[in-house]
Amino acid sequence: MNVLGIIASGVAALFITVVLAKGVRRTALGSAAGRDPGGRPSRAGVVRRLGGATLVLGVGAAAAAGWGLGAAGDHGRAVTGLLAGAGTVAVLGLVHDVRPLGIPLRVAVQTAAATLAVCLAGLSPVAGVLAVIWIVLVTSAFALLDTADGVLATVAAVTAAGLLACAAVDGRSGLALLPAVLLAGLIGFLLHNWHPARVRPGACGSLFTGFLLAASGVLILVAA
Structure with missing residues (x-):
């Protein structure tokens, strides 16, 4: 297992997420609070919900760096597919937030994103269909x-820690990479999302997180 590559990726995810979330927080604080006269969400409210994009960027950049450092090991194809799928649902969530x-x-x-991830993971047809439904x-x-x-960040962090432990026990660096960077990114995000929350994950962050956890769980189970 490329432990150093995974640790470096985790530190990068933590740092990037903290810095970006802080920037979103400052932007929200500088915007008008509450709702505008027309009853629509204010700019501040929209910005706060876009906090999930900071998690996506932090985790995505760190995972890509880890992949470049060889932390994905023999699972590079599966990791690439998983990241592509997660990125797709993140964009979907970002649009939905706005x-x-x-x-x-x-x-x-x-469904399309899950299918992409499952196809690149090389699962059998039956297992692939079940995996897509699960994801x-x-x-x-x-x-x-x-x-x-x-709530979301805490539940996700605990789940990511469990998946990381499972992957680490089997010594599968590629499958440990994504739970590791996600866990680090969630910890950084929680610094701004804990009560009272200054930023929120929104659909962008929640869909991205759920997809990564579900897909990572499938890959770790299949590889066990």
Whole structure:
């Protein structure tokens, strides 16, 4: 296991997320609070919900750096597919945060992203279908957790720690990389998301997090 590469990636995810979240927080504080006269969310409210984008950028950049350092090991193809799928749902969530989208469209995009990740993971047809269903369900479930300060990030951090432990026991660096950087990024995000939350993950952060956890869990289970 490329321990140094994983540690370096985790530190990078923590640092990038903290810095970016702080920037979003300052922007939100500098905007008008509450709602505008027309009853629509204020700019400050929108900015606070876009905090999830900082988590996506921090984790994504760190994971890419870890992949470049060889931390993905023999699982580079699977890691690439997982990141591509997670990035797709993150963009979906970002758009939804700014302009709400319908459920059918969101489910369709999540299904396509899960299918991409599963295909690059090399699962059998039956296992692949079950994996896609699992990933979509978990991703959607995490979108419902963004209801109270720190809840989603805390649940996700505990889950990521469990997945990291499972991957580490088997010595699979590629599969330990993503839970590691996600855990570090979530810790950095929690510094600004804990009660009272200054930034929120929004659909962007919640969908990205749920997808990464669900897909990583599938890959770790299959490789066990």
